[in-house]
Amino acid sequence: MFYQLYELNHAAMAPFRAAADIMRFAYANPLNPFSHTPLGRTMAASLEMFERTTRRYGKPEFGLKQTTIGDQMVFVREEVVWSRPFCNLLHFARNVPPAARGNDPRILIVAPMSGHYATLLRGTVEALLPSADVYITDWIDARMVPMTEGRFDFDDYVDYVIEMLHFLGHDTHVIAVCQPSVPVLAAAAVMEEANDPLSPASMTLMGGPIDTRINPTAVNKLAQERSLQWFSDNVIMNVPWPQPGFMRPVYPGFLQLSGFMSMNLDRHLVAHKEFFMHLVKNDGEPEKHRDFYDEYLAVMDLTAEFYLQTVEQVFIKHSLPKGELMHRGKRVDPAAIRKVALLTVEGENDDISGVGQTKAAQTICVNIPADMRMHYLQPDVGHYGVFNGSRFRREIAPRILDFVRQHSRSAVKPPVPRVIKGGRTA
Template sequence: MFYQFYELNHAALAPFRAAADMMRLAYSNPLNPLSHTAFGRTLTASLEVFERTTRRYGKPEFGLPETTIDDKSVSVHEKIVWKKPFCNLIHFERSLPAGHSADPRILIVAPMSGHYATLLRGTVEALLPAADVYITDWIDARMVPMTEGTFDLDDYIDYVIEMLHHLGPDTHVVAVCQPSVPVLAAAAVMEAAGDRLAPSSMTLMGGPIDTRINPTAVNQLAKEKPLEWFADNVVMNVPWPQPGFMRPVYPGFLQLSGFMSMNLDRHMIAHKDFFVHLVKNDGEPAEKHRDFYDEYLAVMDLTAEFYLQTVDQVFIKHALPKGELMHRGERVDPSAIRNIALLTVEGENDDISGVGQTHAAQTICTNIPDHMRMHYLQPDVGHYGVFNGSRFRREIAPRILAFTREHARTGRPVVKRVIKGGKSA
């Protein structure tokens, strides 16, 4: 009933939100004399803060209409090239200049952990000038009718394999956070089967490969509670009249509540500062706040079976690093990976996936040659900074692009590199 109560509360506040928005527009209109007074700006700021903290945030857009290639601005078009009930594969199709050589084809596997794939807008934007980029656009489970069946961790691995088959040979896969485990599993399954369409390289960024290492608050919660607690307390049925009515899900608003509670003081200070900037009519910081929270507060539901299986296998049983993870009844063997280059990336201050958890992939993938593996630790960034922000653009993205070019299956010799400022393996 908690999900239904959440929906009821949201509906009950709708008239008040509408009234607040109407009053905000009236008091911020420059033709209204009060808009030029401290009282008017204070009232307008209060109304906007109320409206923004009580609204439901829809799925944002990627909003990447162009990029720069060879010092020239070229247009970019989003195109769905593969689709399943729980995921679309989006291609950022660039209008390449004449004579431009082929760039690495990169499949970005976005996290299915509560936020939309647009959270990786900065990741895509940084790679677009030098790569042919595709991204997984996971579908909100509340929008998928029950007639479409279930979606669990096995299905996730299958989806990754199918997408790699669709894209063809010499594709490079980049997994951000949560998908590090299913992407590594997919790579192992493909290699064990001798699949010629296995990726040329695999980049794992801030992922929970082995959460026994340097556990964070997220990992501790999973250790303290049995799986039955999660099934009883955080799994709910989608309420009417959503398309996914009666589908068991882990609601996005619960995930968001958990993330916000980890840094509640920072979020409260951010909203207080937002209010002050509005009163002072300081536009740029206020707009940055809007942009960040428009993305951060837009959440999606996860299917209950995927969520519970992930909690059980990744955070409670640590099945992958123990060699116990199963896919369709067969054991996933990371040592089967021999021909896929491996790059792992971590953030020094990551409070979601602790330092060492992603690097564990280097340990369990025992048969990747040394010249085909590298680890990089980015100083002074947290979890978000591993895949977004100025340090990602300046330090991490160039390394990913160099790694993919270096390990493209074109017959060129591979040279091991040592990068200053991080750790190489």
């Protein structure tokens, strides 16, 4: 009933939120003399704070319309090239002739399916676009997927990654950011054990929970302190009517957001207080605050089966580093990975995936040759800084691109199929 009460409360607040928004425009309108007074700006700031704290934040857009290649600005077109019920594969097609692309690597970014939308990796995509042909997984909010589409669990996640690698074809490089490090490594192991010729040329794991027994963080300790039944009883709820996914059991986005916020509650309170004061004083750059929280507060539901399996296998049982992880009833063997180059990246101050948790992939993938593996620890960054921000652009992205180019399997890549939706080529 908690999810239903949340939806009812949101609906009940709708007219007040609309009224506050209208009044804010009136108080902030420069044609209104009152808007130039401290009292007028205080009223406008208060109304904006009310509207922002009671709204539901929709899925943001990537908004990457252009990039710079060399000294030339080129347009970028976002297109869905592969589609399944729980995920779309987005391609950022650069408007440059094939001859001008040179040997730019084809990179598949697997975004986290852990609450936020793939747009959280906008900075990651933007940094790689000038030098690579970039694709990204755009996971779909589980509450928007009807029950008739069936379940989505850990096995399905691994299967989706394998299908996308098959679609993209020879000499594709995969980057997993945070949570997907485990299923991506599993997908690579499954493909290598099957001698799949389309296994990725390289695999970059960034801030991922490969072995959460190493330097456990608060997130890891919470999973250890609670039983799987506790998670099932306390955080799994059915999607309420009239959402398309009505009656689908999910881990709701608003619960995930409360967990995100509580980890650094004091920082968020200070940020909102400063935002309010900047609005009143009419100084600072409020757009930066709006842009950040428009992204941060936009969350999606996860299917219950995927969430619970991830908690159990990754955080409670540590199945992958113990050699006990299963896929479709068969043990996943990281030692089977021989031809996939491995780069692991960690942040020195990461409070989500502790230092050493991602590097553990280097230990369990024992048969990758030494000249095909590398680990990098970025000083002075937390979890977010591993895949975004100035240090990512300046220090991490160039290393990823150098590693990818070094381990490219061919200079000339075969053409990519145009579009696949629902298993059919268009």
